[in-house]
Amino acid sequence: MKTLTLWTPGLVEYGKAWDAQKRIHALRREDKIGDTLILLEHPHVYTIGRHGDRSNILFDDETLREKGISVYHIDRGGDVTYHGPGQLVGYPIFHYKNLGFSTRRFVHSIEEVMIITLARFGLTAKRDPLYPGVWIGSNKICAIGLRVIDGVSMHGFALNLRTDPAYFGGIIACGIQDRGVTSLEMEMKKQGNPMPDQKTVISELTTTFKEVYGFHRIQSFSDKSSVPGLS
Template structure:
């Protein structure tokens, strides 16, 4: 069994994080690195998958731009979703050649890992047949959309922790009419102050179990300070720090 490398990198603009995924994807395909998991948040951003319907974006792009909300058309599966502060996003860069070459099994594994995370917080969650994602009492709490190249994964999951759910009113989430969204904070009304860091720990634990890793090596590329991570030197620092860690640890 192998070690999962987990990179906790805070608040990162969507396009920067995608560039990083693609960089790590190539390294994994070439056997330069092992399996890894990026854990992060994004500034307010709507993303739509390669088969998504732009009619599911209910506001025009000018409206979004005026409010500082980004819109990205990307190569993952799935329709439209929202990313923003208070939502934990996970991007696994994993080689499915070592895990059976079964994308559907991988998707179910992602869902099961989120179900396990929610169990740690006393929340009973489930999957719905025919739909991708994780649900609590009919409300969607986690969205999943993946990409696979030469059996190496990228993109991943988005779990609402203490997300501002009003952003979802601007879209038809995941292209599902009348879907209602929820969050961990919303489910635990008596427990205010749920932190992203607490959920990150639970995610690492569930990934080790579900995907058969021996352990995890957690690397924090930056101090957890979202304001600093939005400075103009983000890309330089992010890639330099991760490359340094990879050189040391792989």
């Protein structure tokens, strides 16, 4: 029976979450734990991927300090992105080859999870053949950036729920200059529909993960102390 372990520890500083990711990733590579999904929020932070360009952060150091924005150079793919309150960040630490996925198909499957989940709220999202992630029109609603070691993924996706768009103004998001960003809240308002709470979004999202990857059950934990590397 395939079980997905779900951790929802709430708001976690990016560096602490990255340390926990690395610990959980090592345990998964050693087959000491099963496939794991972490869903959380971060305080304001800009992260720069392996091939990212620091010049895509537009705020100077003083502005970053004033706004309380941290900056991390990390080992995922992609360029510069933002994480902050009102954004649901997901780290699927999956042995995806055991699930029958190639790397390319695995990225597409995460996009598919987002597209299906957003459709549950009446939104039509799509892929873009030029850029990873999930889009509504020409605006990105979910960024995706992964790293894979020994067939096990880390890092993941950032789904904008109630994200403050002002913080995206401090970067050229993912190094793409001619596109914008949107959020679930903004798109629901356009339709005149109420914004679902985060608990509802997490429930729909995890149900979709279960369906797309063929898990039989989900084992959930919300206590920070239960997460390796955070306790």
